[in-house]
Amino acid sequence: xxxxxxxxxxxxxxxxxxxxxxxxxxxxxxxxxxxxxxxxxxxxxxxxxxxxxxxxxxxxxxxxxxxxxxxxxxxxxxxxxxxxxxxxxxxxxxxxxxxxxxxxxxxxxxxxxxxxxxxxxxxxxxxxxxxxxxxxxxxxxxxxxxxxxxxxxxxxxxxxxxxxxxxxxxxxxxxxxxxxxxxxxxxxxxxxxxxxxxxxxxxxxxxxxxxxxxxxxxxxxxxxxxxxxxxxxxxxxxxxxxxxxxxxxxxxxxxxxxxxxxxxxxxxxxxxxxxxxxxxxxxxxxxxxxxxxxxxxxxxxxxxxxxxxxxxxxxxxxxxxxxxxxxxxxxxxx
Numbered sequence: 001x002x003x004x005x006x007x008x009x010x011x012x013x014x015x016x017x018x019x020x021x022x023x024x025x026x027x028x029x030x031x032x033x034x035x036x037x038x039x040x041x042x043x044x045x046x047x048x049x050x051x052x053x054x055x056x057x058x059x060x061x062x063x064x065x066x067x068x069x070x071x072x073x074x075x076x077x078x079x080x081x082x083x084x085x086x087x088x089x090x091x092x093x094x095x096x097x098x099x100x101x102x103x104x105x106x107x108x109x110x111x112x113x114x115x116x117x118x119x120x121x122x123x124x125x126x127x128x129x130x131x132x133x134x135x136x137x138x139x140x141x142x143x144x145x146x147x148x149x150x151x152x153x154x155x156x157x158x159x160x161x162x163x164x165x166x167x168x169x170x171x172x173x174x175x176x177x178x179x180x181x182x183x184x185x186x187x188x189x190x191x192x193x194x195x196x197x198x199x200x201x202x203x204x205x206x207x208x209x210x211x212x213x214x215x216x217x218x219x220x221x222x223x224x225x226x227x228x229x230x231x232x233x234x235x236x237x238x239x240x241x242x243x244x245x246x247x248x249x250x251x252x253x254x255x256x257x258x259x260x261x262x263x264x265x266x267x268x269x270x271x272x273x274x275x276x277x278x279x280x281x282x283x284x285x286x287x288x289x290x291x292x293x294x295x296x297x298x299x300x301x302x303x304x305x306x307x308x309x310x311x312x313x314x315x316x317x318x319x320x321x322x323x324x325x326x327x328x329x330x331x332x333x334x
Contacts, residue, residue: 229291239281
């Protein structure tokens, strides 16, 4: 409800003008803001349009004009435009909601029923997307192009190798088909070992080609990184070579799946240092090779190698233990 406080004091006519019935025209110079704008009368805010009563419609012709007055003419009020809420690019902050109520709401952004605009201060707990620093992500993809054909082929070859030899070895363990085809388990194991070696050569070639097709990392293109990679490569080669000598050809290339079991568990070096030294040594070789070439793509592919070997170890370990447990069970029954 708005109240009419009557004409404002600054809009009263000059003395003597009201008695003569003459309206004083508005001055041509700019007028100061009316002190009655945005004031409260009786606790009720009065708008600028309603604070003055309407004045006369016209001025009689030939009427003497009063002298210039610093006030507005009667009935002519020029209210200032209403104050607008400052626009900060987002809606007015709403009352906070509990996390349970906010969960499940669509993300920030205009349209599609989203409650807040993209740059709003309430999106994702006050996160402003315009202030997100994406330089690290841009830097990474500036060095590694995961859509490059050579990189994709290298990734597929890395993932394929352990999947292939585990599937073939389990198939042989369940059916003994390769042993029947080649005439003996040893011949079948040698054949599978040769195929695995060939696949490893293909994988190493694809790995190297993927590194060559990608740019180098300037921070690693130095002498200390090269010699560090050379040392890691030497350690990995040591683990792979000593593992092969301790296990033999059939022990290295899944001979236990062909029924060629070892008499006792190997505990000599490098198995006394860590489990599965063949896999970790191969991973170290790829890591050292990547450092020597200062290749971020090689480092990423090395992570893929480590992941594929980790999955293979989780897949092979329990199955191999089951094979030797069955051997011990059979020996006890005799």
